[in-house]
Amino acid sequence: MIRNLRKAVRRAQGRPRGGAGDGTGGTAAKVDLSHPARSPLGSAVVNCAVYRDGVRQEGKRGAEEAIGYVRRRPGRGFVWIGLHEPSEEEFSVVAELFGLHPLAVEDAVHAHQRPKLERYDDTLFTVLKTVRYVEHDRLTATSEVVETGEIMVFTGRDFVVTVRHGGHGSLGPLREDLEAQPDHLAKGPSAVLHAIADHVVDHYLDVAAAVRDDIDEVEEAVFAESRGRGGDPGQIYQLKRELMELKRAVAPLDRPLQQLSEHPLPMVDPDIRRYFRDVADHLTRVSDQVTGYDSLIDSILQANLAQVTVTQNEDMRKITAWAAIIAVPTMVCGVYGMNFDHMPELRWTFGYPLVLCVIATACLLLHRGFRRNGWL
Structure with a gap:
């Protein structure tokens, strides 16, 4: 019941909501990516904003106008x-405007990259895997549990370009929170x-907690005495596959965060480096959880x-015990079915009932012996 309540809360929290920024959907006001006011360079541009001293500057500008505005006014x-x-x-328009490296541009357009951090002259190219827990009423052998996407971030001295896939x-x-x-x-x-x-890693924690509920459910099914034959191996294997999706997003991000938190980079403010250490600590916690879950699923499967x-x-x-019991009347009846003239008690009046009593007694003794030894 508690797990079902948690899932209901997650469904309620996970409903899309309208709003400005980088959002792509909502129930109150759905963002139209093709609207010229929001997409100065085309339908792919969700937002373009200028910030000065941490404050968003008013006015709608295209990318070229925005970077020109910043560079004409030296400062923060x-x-x-x-x-x-x-x-x-x-x-290609954005890449040419900001002088982005062709290799990084290719990765950003085609996606399907593993988390990494690369430096191209005065630009950092960071790839992060996003994850989302897919709500489901019941785990099956084909259930999708973890859905992944990607965020690529180009960080320069006076620009940030984010490319989202998924x-x-x-x-x-996140943009609204930062502007506050x-x-x-x-x-x-x-x-x-x-x-x-930090936003991506926090989602890892949420998804890991949700996956833990599914693991508990599978574990309960495997060890529940009322289920008789335990859980479905297909469910367990599917959950392990989905956990691997989460692991592929979490594990490779460790090295990029270490680089950002430990190595001085001209594009990273020294004060921000301390914040990256906190994110790295959170990632370590998630990584430990995922590793533990993986081992637990292996144990459940075994x-x-x-x-x-x-x-x-x-x-x-049971089959062997019943076969042994049935072998007694089969053997006796087989002997008396040979039709010899001279056989013990063949002409005796009580011969037939005696043979039946012997068969029944032998069968009962065998049955009792097998029951006592736990075979029946």
Whole structure:
């Protein structure tokens, strides 16, 4: 009941909501990506904003106008452009404007990258895997439990370009939260990179907690005495596969966060480096949880296979016991079915009842012996 209540709460919290920023959906006001006011460079551009001293500057600007505005006014200003699944044509304009490296551009457009951190001259290219827990009423052998996406972040001295792939991981609420903290946002593009990394890792914690509920459910099914034959191996194996999706998102991110928190980089504010250490600590906790879950699922799967083996052995013992019991009347009837003239008690009046009593007694003794030894 508690697990069902948790799932209901997650469903309620996971409903899309309308709002500005990098969001791509909502019940109150659905964002139209093709609207010219929100997409100065095309339908892939979700938001383009200028920040100065941590405060968002008023006015709608295209990317070229925005970066020109920042560079004409030296100081603590930068541009943040958010894109969602851009095509090569759409992204080529942004790439040329900010001088992004072709290799990083190719990775950002085609996605399917593992988490990493690469430096190209004065630009950092960071890849983070986003995850989302897929709600389901009952775990089956084909249930999708973890859905993954990607966020690529280009961080320069005066710009941040975020490229999002997948139907989840909206950065709209994150942008709004950052705009409410101008002192933190004033530290520049690295503050945005930290906020995105922290946002992604926090979602890892939420998804790990939800997956734990599914593991508890499977574990309960395997060891429940009322179920007789335990859980479905297909469910356990599917859950292990989905957990591997989460592991592929979490594990490779450890090294990029270590680089951001331990090595001085000109694009990262020294004060922000301490914040990355906190994110790295959270990631370590998630990584430990996922590793533990993986081992637990292996143990559950082994326990389930052991249960199946024990059940099969019990079935074979029952079959063997009944075969031994049936062998007694079969043997006696076979002997008397040979039709010899001279056989013990063949012409005796009580011969037939005596043979039946002997058969019944032998069968009862065998049955009692097998019951006592746990075979029946």
